[in-house]
Amino acid sequence: MTSGNVTNDYYLCMVQDIQARKEGEEALQESERSRRVLLENLPGMAYRCKFDEHWTMEFVSKGCYDLTGYKSESLLYNRELSFNDLIVPEYRDVLWAEWERVIEERRLFRYEYEIITATGERKWVLETGQGVFGDDGEVVALEGIIIDITETKEKQRQIEYFSDHDLMTGVYNRRYYEEAKARLDREDQTPTAIIIADINGVRLINDAYGTEAGDRLIIEAAKILQRCSREGDILARTGGDEFRLLLPKTNRYQANKILKAIQEDC
DSSP, X not given: OEEXXXXXXXXXXXXXXXXXXXXXXXXXHHHHHXXXXXXXXXXXXXXXXXXXXXXXXXXXXXXXXXXXXXXHHHHBTTSSOOHHHHBOHHHHHHHHHHHHHHHHHTOOEXXXXXXXXXXXXXXXXXXXXXXXXXXXXXXXXEEEEEEEOHHHHHHHHHXXXXXXXXTTTOSEEHHHHHHHXXXXXXXTOOSOEEEEEEXXXXXXXXXXXXXXXXXXXXXXXXXXXXXXXXXXXEEEEOSSSEEEEEETTOXXXXXXXXXXXXXXXX
């Protein structure tokens, strides 16, 4: 508006309070930062991947290197190789089927399998994860963590071995023998033959030369029986100086042939 030589200008200004929005943005950034720090320091490899045959990685934590021997960048979007390339081939179809099942049922995924690292080492891993679903109910990604359980599996294997084997000779123990015998009865592995081998004079040897000499005799007897056993036969130490050789699908003629081989080896 103009009055004589004087011009009056008017301005319309709007001021909006954005404090809440800024605080929200900062909180979101802090939450994302904390999440990333947490993921980077978790044992194992945290990931986000596509639900495809390559398990195409969209995010991989730095724990990837300790677990696989590959830097996380190598797996992102299959840059150098896909995660599927690391999975031992015999587990690939099984894992896909298990993921399909848990996705269908909207459940958590949990599975143990083996991978091959950059150095060619086989490692046992435990993967736990879940599907991420969009508004349309379709899977948009998978998220989870994969940890190294090789040491745990080895300890488990040792425990299982000790529970089934005689520690002195390395052959099966009586508990395993009884279980195997019952299993063969159920599976109808007839005819089944049993050779019982008893070592005479162990006590006399122990008294005359000491228990170490007696132990050596027992160990050598176990080696003879092992050499004369066939694949599928079950050799067990069932007493202090007694062994039993369980022979599935073996008739009298075949059993006598094995018995003769043992006698000749002695």
